[in-house]
Amino acid sequence: MSDPRHIAIIMDGNGRWAEARGLPRVAGHKAGVETLRDIVRAAGDSGLDFLTLFAFSSENWSRPQSEVSELLGLLKLFIRRDLHKLHKSNVRVRIIGARADLAADIRALLYEAEALTAANTSLTLVIAFNYGARDELTRAMQALAQQVASGTLLPEAITPERIGAQLDTADIPDPDLIIRTSGEMRLSNFLLWQAAYSEFYFVSDYWPDFKPVQFFSAIEEYRKRVRRFGGLPEENIPEFSDKAEADIVPLRHSAG
Ligand code: FPP
Numbered sequence: 001m002s003d004p005r006h007i008a009i010i011m012d013g014n015g016r017w018a019e020a021r022g023l024p025r026v027a028g029h030k031a032g033v034e035t036l037r038d039i040v041r042a043a044g045d046s047g048l049d050f051l052t053l054f055a056f057s058s059e060n061w062s063r064p065q066s067e068v069s070e071l072l073g074l075l076k077l078f079i080r081r082d083l084h085k086l087h088k089s090n091v092r093v094r095i096i097g098a099r100a101d102l103a104a105d106i107r108a109l110l111y112e113a114e115a116l117t118a119a120n121t122s123l124t125l126v127i128a129f130n131y132g133a134r135d136e137l138t139r140a141m142q143a144l145a146q147q148v149a150s151g152t153l154l155p156e157a158i159t160p161e162r163i164g165a166q167l168d169t170a171d172i173p174d175p176d177l178i179i180r181t182s183g184e185m186r187l188s189n190f191l192l193w194q195a196a197y198s199e200f201y202f203v204s205d206y207w208p209d210f211k212p213v214q215f216f217s218a219i220e221e222y223r224k225r226v227r228r229f230g231g232l233p234e235e236n237i238p239e240f241s242d243k244a245e246a247d248i249v250p251l252r253h254s255a256g
Pocket of ligand 1: 011012013014015016017029030032033036054055056060071074075078127182
């Protein structure tokens with residue numbers, strides 16, 4: 001199996017990492033940002049094309065106000081501190097999620113990160129912020145419904161490709177591999193449409209303890225997987241031959 005082009009990560013367990021050390025939850029998120037930096041570097045070194053990180057879900061607003069502010073603050077700090085380094089490393093930054101709902105200063109930072117790095121050609125770092133897959137799909141359906149209502153789109157012209165092109169991830173390939181840390185084994189409203197044929201890799205470590213060596217192990221494991229996309233692995237697809245045809249003909253006769 002070839003190398004993955006796109007890895008997406010659910011960075012889970014920051015809070016439990018901190019609680020296990022008697023620290024406030026925000027200490028876990030801060031340690032999580034350090035891991036995030038190491039993994040972005042490892043992804044660049046591995047030659048990966050796309051790395052998507054689930055940084056803040058549309059459901060995370062229900063956390064205590066203080067934790068929400070800390071998470072928003074960490075995102076701002078990350079962009080202010082790391083953007084130029086990422087740009088120098090030829091990393092392109094893309095943000096997915098409901099941007100319209102965010103405060104103006106955060107929106108401006110996100111646009112700045114995307115604009116500055118738009119022409120970069122090594123790794124594309126996709127940050128899922130205020131992202132929820134059901135919300136993304138709902139926004140896409142509303143946009144398509146509007147086109148139908150205005151007469152510019154026929155209902156029968158709605159195809160999986162057109163739906164994909166309406167999502168925040170338009171022109172980003174589907175993730176080949178999704179990693180989740182902290183031992184939880186669920187998707188939690190992350191990339192529901194795009195994960196249709198993704199491979200999954202779960203580790204029990206909390207995100208702050210996740211190391212580049214584990215990231216490389218996940219890639220190694222992915223190489224061993226056989227992806228079928230609902231069909232057959234290539235080497236098992238029977239080749240049409242005269243012999244096969246000859247085998248079939250007598251059967252047809254006997255059945256007739
Ligand atoms: C899950 O841990 C993690 C998050 C909700 C946020 C991840 C955020 C960061 C790594 C830092 C901020 C992001 C950027 C882009 C700088 P949890 O709080 O759900 O942990 P728990 O399940 O143990 O409570």
